[in-house]
Each structure stands twice: as C-alpha cells, then as structure tokens.
Amino acid sequence: xxxxxxxxxxxxxxxxxxxxxxxxxxxxxxxxxxxxxxxxxxxxxxxxxxxxxxxxxxxxxxxxxxxxxxxxxxxxxxxxxxxxxxxxxxxxxxxxxxxxxxxxxxxxxxxxxxxxxxxxxxxxxxxxxxxxxxxxxxxxxxxxxxxxxxxxxxxxxxxxxxxxxxxxxxxxxxxxxxxxxxxxxxxxxxxxxxxxxxxxxxxxxxxxxxxxxxxxxxxxxxxxxxxxxxxxxxxxxxxxxxxxxxxxxxxxxxxxxxxxxxxxxxxxxxxxxxxxxxxxxxxxxxxxxxxxxxxxxxxxxxxxxxxxxxxxxxxxxxxxxxxxxxxxxxxxxxxxxxxxxxxxxxxxxxxxxxxxxxxxxxxxxxxxxxxxxxxxxxx
Amino acid sequence: xxxxxxxxxxxxxxxxxxxxxxxxxxxxxxxxxxxxxxxxxxxxxxxxxxxxxxxxxxxxxxxxxxxxxxxxxxxxxxxxxxxxxxxxxxxxxxxxxxxxxxxxxxxxxxxxxxxxxxxxxxxxxxxxxxxxxxxxxxxxxxxxxxxxxxxxxxxxxxxxxxxxxxxxxxxxxxxxxxxxxxxxxxxxxxxxxxxxxxxxxxxxxxxxxxxxxxxxxxxxxxxxxxxxxxxxxxxxxxxxxxxxxxxxxxxxxxxxxxxxxxxxxxxxxxxxxxxxxxxxxxxxxxxxxxx
Numbered sequence: 001x002x003x004x005x006x007x008x009x010x011x012x013x014x015x016x017x018x019x020x021x022x023x024x025x026x027x028x029x030x031x032x033x034x035x036x037x038x039x040x041x042x043x044x045x046x047x048x049x050x051x052x053x054x055x056x057x058x059x060x061x062x063x064x065x066x067x068x069x070x071x072x073x074x075x076x077x078x079x080x081x082x083x084x085x086x087x088x089x090x091x092x093x094x095x096x097x098x099x100x101x102x103x104x105x106x107x108x109x110x111x112x113x114x115x116x117x118x119x120x121x122x123x124x125x126x127x128x129x130x131x132x133x134x135x136x137x138x139x140x141x142x143x144x145x146x147x148x149x150x151x152x153x154x155x156x157x158x159x160x161x162x163x164x165x166x167x168x169x170x171x172x173x174x175x176x177x178x179x180x181x182x183x184x185x186x187x188x189x190x191x192x193x194x195x196x197x198x199x200x201x202x203x204x205x206x207x208x209x210x211x212x213x214x215x216x217x218x219x220x221x222x223x224x225x226x227x228x229x230x231x232x233x234x235x236x237x238x239x240x241x242x243x244x245x246x247x248x249x250x251x252x253x254x255x256x257x258x259x260x261x262x263x264x265x266x267x268x269x270x271x272x273x274x275x276x277x278x279x280x281x282x283x284x285x286x287x288x289x290x291x292x293x294x295x296x297x298x299x300x301x302x303x304x305x306x307x308x309x310x311x312x313x314x315x316x317x318x319x320x321x322x323x324x325x326x327x328x329x330x331x332x333x334x335x336x337x338x339x340x341x342x343x344x345x346x347x348x349x350x351x352x353x354x355x356x357x358x359x360x361x362x363x364x365x366x367x368x369x370x371x372x373x374x375x376x377x378x379x
Numbered sequence: 380x381x382x383x384x385x386x387x388x389x390x391x392x393x394x395x396x397x398x399x400x401x402x403x404x405x406x407x408x409x410x411x412x413x414x415x416x417x418x419x420x421x422x423x424x425x426x427x428x429x430x431x432x433x434x435x436x437x438x439x440x441x442x443x444x445x446x447x448x449x450x451x452x453x454x455x456x457x458x459x460x461x462x463x464x465x466x467x468x469x470x471x472x473x474x475x476x477x478x479x480x481x482x483x484x485x486x487x488x489x490x491x492x493x494x495x496x497x498x499x500x501x502x503x504x505x506x507x508x509x510x511x512x513x514x515x516x517x518x519x520x521x522x523x524x525x526x527x528x529x530x531x532x533x534x535x536x537x538x539x540x541x542x543x544x545x546x547x548x549x550x551x552x553x554x555x556x557x558x559x560x561x562x563x564x565x566x567x568x569x570x571x572x573x574x575x576x577x578x579x580x581x582x583x584x585x586x587x588x589x590x591x592x593x594x595x596x597x598x599x600x601x602x603x604x605x606x607x608x609x610x611x612x613x614x615x616x617x618x619x620x621x622x623x624x625x626x627x628x629x630x631x632x633x634x635x636x637x638x639x640x641x642x643x644x645x646x647x648x649x650x651x652x653x654x655x656x657x658x659x660x661x662x663x664x665x666x667x668x669x670x
Contacts (some may be wrong), residue, residue: 051462061451205442211432
C-alpha cells in the first residue's frame with residue numbers, strides 16, 4: 001500500500017493515470033490547471049500513454065472529449081468555473097449523446113466580479129446537463145471517485161458522463177495523505193473500455209449526434225432521465241465494490257451522527273470536514289446535531305435523503321445561489337422531503353467558512369427567523 | 380466519370396433542396412476519400428438535411444456535436460484513432476461558411492495550428508442558408524441577404540468576403556485549396572491530395588445555393604462555372620504556401636454575367652458592379668490567373 005501526501009489535484013491525476021484514458025484534451029484554468037500539468041508530466045515522462053491535446057479553449061476541450069469518446073476510447077478532461085461555463089453547450093451534448101466522459105471540476109466562483117476562489121456555483125449551474133455530479137470531501141475521496149466515475153459512466157446500461165467535483169484551492173491546492181492503489185488493482189477494478197452503444201468505426205458505420213424532431217426528442221430525453229435515475233443504484237453498487245476491495249466505502253450520501261439528530265445539516269464537499277468538527281463539539285455538549293453529506297448531487301438522492309432525515313429539522317448549506325429562491329441544494333432538499341428546512345448561503349467567492357459560521361447556522365435553525373439566510377455577510 | 384469511385388457514401392433520399400450544391404460537394408469529396416473515412420459535421424444545412432433521426436444519409440461513420448466546434452471534435456477523433464494505432468483512416472470535416480469563417484473560426488484555427496491530421500472542407504454558400512439566408516463573413520460584396528438586405532439606403536452586403544484560404548495558408552497549413560462543385564475532377568483531385576499530404580488540409584469549396592442565391596435549381600453547376608469563368612472564384616492550391624492556379628478558364632467573362640442571373644445581386648447598379656469587377660481583377664492578378 002502506498003500513501004502519498006499530495007493535493008487533491010495530484011490525487012485526481014494519480015487516479016486518472018491508473019484509469020489510462022486514451023485521450024486527454026485540456027485547457028488551462030485556475031485552479032484546475034494543477035491537474036492538467038500533472039497529467040502532462042506523466043505523458044512527458046512516459047508514465048501515461050495518452051494523446052494529450054492542448055486545445056485552444058474549454059469549449060474545444062469538451063468537444064474533443066466528445067469526438068474521442070464518440071470514437072470509442074476512454075477520455076479525461078478537467079476544468080473550473082469560467083471554463084465550465086464556456087463549455088456549457090458541449091457539456092449538454094456529451095450527456096445527450098450518452099458518452100461516458102469523466103471530467104474533474106475544481107469548483108470555483110463564476111464572474112462577475114471575476115473571482116478565482118472556491119464556491120460551487122460552476123458545477124451547480126450545470127446540474128440540468130444530464131451529467132452525474134459527485135462532490136468530494138477530501139483528496140482521498142477524489143482519488144477513489146475518479147476510478148469509480150469511469151466504472152459508473154461506462155456501464156452499458158448507463159452511458160452517462162460523470163463530473164467529479166472538488167473544491168478549488170481548499171482541496172486542489174492543499175495536501176493530505178492519500179492512499180493509492182496499484183495499477184494491477186486498478187486494472188482489476190476498472191477493465192479497459194469497450195464501447196457497445198456508440199463508436200466511429202469504418203467497418204460498422206454509425207451516425208452520432210443526429211437531428212431529432214419533435215416526434216423523437218422527448219423520448220430521447222426521457223431515456224437520459226431514466227439512465228440518470230438508474231445510476232443511483234449503480235453509484236451505490238460501485239461504491240460498495242470499491243469499499244470491499246479497498247476498504248473505503250462511498251454511496252449517494254454520507255450520514256454523520258444524523259441517526260438520532262434533531263437538527264441535521266446538509267452540505268456538499270470540503271465544508272463537511274468543518275461541519276463534522278463542529279458536530280463533534282456540539283454532541284459533547286449534549287446537542288443532537290448531525291450531518292448528511294450529499295455526495296451525488298445528480299442524480300439527486302431523494303429516496304436515501306428521505307430515509308435519512310426522519311423528522312429532523314434541516315439546515316441546508318449552499319455554496320451557490322439561485323437568485324431570489326436561495327441555494328440550489330436547498331431547493332432540491334425542499335422538493336424532496338417535507339421536513340422543516342432552512343437555507344444558508346455561505347462561502348461564495350472563497351469567503352472563509354469558520355466553525356463559528358457553522359455554530360451560527362445551527363443556532364439559527366434552532367430559532368429560525370428567515371427561510372434563507374446569507375452567512376458571514378459583513379455589516 | 381472515369382476512374383471515380385462508383386460507390387455512394389452520401390446516400391440519396393436526404394432532405395436537401397432541389398439543386399443543392401452542398402450535397403454535391405460532400406458527395407464528390409467522399410468519393411475521393413473512399414470508405415476508410417470518418418466524417419465530422421458542423422451544425423448547418425448538410426447536417427440537418429442528412430440526419431433526421433432515425434435516418435441517416437451517411438454510409439461512413441459520422442459525428443456532429445455543435446455549430447462552432449467541428450474542428451475540435453475532429454481533433455478528438457484523431458486522438459482516438461492515434462491512440463488505437465489506426466493510421467489509414469481519413470478524418471474529414473464539413474462546415475458551412477458560417478460554421479467555418481465565423482463561429483467555427485477559433486476551433487478551426489486551433490486544430491490547424493496544432494497540425495491535427497484532418498481535412499477540413501468548407502462548403503461555402505455565402506450566407507447562413509440553414510437559418511434563412513443571413514449574412515456571414517463569407518457573404519460577397521453587394522449580396523442582399525435577410526440581414527444585409529438591399530433597400531433605399533443599402534446596396535446589400537458592404538464588405539468583401541473573408542479570405543479564408545489565405546488565413547489557412549498563414550497558419551502554415553501544408554495543403555490549402557479552393558474548389559467549386561462545377562469542377563468535380565479538380566475538386567476530387569484536391570481532396571485526394573489533401574488526404575495524401577500528412578498534417579492538416581483545408582479546402583474551401585464554393586457551392587451555389589439555389590434557395591439563397593435566387594436562381595432556378597437546375598442551374599447550380601452553371602452558376603459555379605460562371606463564378607470560375609468570371610474569376611469571381613479562382614481555383615488554386617497552395618502546397619506549403621506556394622500558390623498555383625489549377626483551372627484557367629479559356630476566356631474571362633465580365634462579373635456581370637455571374638451577377639445578373641442571381642436574385643441576390645439583381646439590385647446592383649453599374650457603380651457597384653464596377654467595384655466588384657475591380658476587386659475581382661485585382662484578386663485574379665494577385666493569384667496569377669490574369670496579367
């Protein structure tokens with residue numbers, strides 16, 4: 001077993017190397033670039049045999065990823081923020097064409113004002129694209145999730161691209177011990193990709209990305225909806241298979257001391273580490289507080305959430321804002337469960353999220369005044 | 380035609396307008412390339428008319444993603460072929476003038492600069508025909524389109540066509556050519572040459588459009604011939620930047636012969652026809668077609 005003290009960016013790169021994608025089209029953007037740079041090193045040093053395409057934009061990064069995936073090979077790309085927004089159009093096309101692309105997104109705020117720091121507005125703004133979105137809490141999870149992402153995306157019953165989301169800087173640029181698996185173990189868990197539904201082969205010609213009129217479009221979109229829903233079971237299954245092999249289990253959600261909780265916080269990504277610390281303290285003080293971490297934002301784990309929240313009062317933390325309605329996660333939670341719930345917008349544009357902020361959220365959920373509160377606003 | 384692949388790679392029964400020049404361009408290009416070819420289309424007429432789900436007119440593998448990104452999609456396809464060790468397959472891109480000279484310019488520039496081994500064919504009908512004849516940067520001076528209409532204060536498009544072939548030569552693309560559907564042998568020879576030269580190739584094909592230009596559909600080939608005979612469209616190739624004219628018309632007709640048979644130019648007066656004639660004369664000299 002190898003443990004390396006590395007950033008999430010490097011952890012993702014290590015996982016990508018083990019997944020052996022044939023084509024890697026990338027374009028630089030902070031804070032994702034650490035991933036593309038590392039992959040470039042691997043290719044330059046002969047550690048990774050991939051076609052590394054230095055495209056001229058993120059729009060082209062996703063377009064080339066679609067071309068390569070359409071041609072039937074395993075593909076990886078990575079982006080952030082403006083880059084993800086710029087590739088919005090082909091991001092939708094990738095899912096609509098049912099291509100099993102895996103992309104890492106280093107979560108970063110969107111302009112304007114321009115801001116390179118972390119929030120989750122970028123990937124959340126792509127929530128309706130048809131991609132599976134998995135949000136990671138740690139570098140270890142990012143490493144593990146990339147390998148699982150391929151297994152999920154490439155399942156012939158699913159064929160849906162997967163976005164692996166990690167908080168920019170907070171995860172991408174900070175180091176932690178990450179337990180790696182060997183190439184042999186990776187090969188066994190993730191065999192080479194053989195496309196069965198879509199490819200570009202001269203011995204069996206196929207047209208990909210055709211025009212669908214009103215007589216066909218609705219059914220094709222419904223098929224994608226069915227596949228995204230069906231991926232819930234697969235995400236759990238793959239998480240379990242990975243856990244059985246490597247000892248780290250993942251599913252759609254993570255429940256942390258929420259079993260008997262009167263107040264449950266719901267959040268995604270690295271913020272959950274801070275929340276867990278605060279919960280530990282409050283538990284010691286006798287408060288029944290817990291956390292449900294949403295790992296799979298799309299598909300949204302409605303059923304799992306419903307079962308986990310029981311009749312607790314909910315505090316939903318969003319590092320994004322859907323103007324005039326509160327955070328997007330908050331809306332999703334409210335439409336999924338009937339519990340009394342409150343929304344908290346926090347940490348936009350990289351504003352520090354402190355344990356005090358979390359305590360404030362818990363206090364405000366105990367004595368609510370507003371449906372949606374912005375936390376940490378300066379006077 | 381003698382020596383031409385009799386197999387059709389673009390099947391009949393597609394939904395093009397009568398007299399469509401784009402399908403002639405694609406059909407000829409594919410005959411030159413043969414079955415070991417993967418096609419990538421930009422959004423546009425050719426894509427729309429050939430692939431109404433669940434039908435397709437393409438007898439070779441084909442992919443379309445969006446309007447502006449065909450060159451990037453082709454770059455990905457090329458990467459996938461390379462990764463699989465496949466070396467004998469052509470990758471051809473078809474983009475209209477809008478998808479090439481306007482919205483697709485960036486991804487095309489990127490792919491050409493990177494030296495991707497793809498053959499890019501611009502089928503140029505000189506406006507956004509798929510959306511209803513709107514002006515593109517490839518629309519010629521004086522043409523009336525739905526967004527550059529002739530009117531009391533307007534003689535139509537007031538800019539000359541973007542010189543895409545020159546831009547491609549400036550990228551260092553090893554093989555650049557112009558072609559026209561009225562000269563099939565010349566077109567096919569160029570496509571074949573493009574496939575034989577390693578690295579990227581760019582071929583700009585003028586293809587008259589009955590619907591957008593306003594002429595009767597049986598005259599598509601004749602219109603192409605008029606464009607060449609008036610030197611409105613000069614057929615040449617540039618191998619490693621060295622330009623050589625490939626078709627020298629036996630006599631140079633005045634541009635009016637070409638303009639007067641098209642509704643889009645019918646409003647032009649002598650002054651504007653003179654401006655076009657001057658432009659064409661200069662271009663023809665510059666390319667070495669006339670003294």
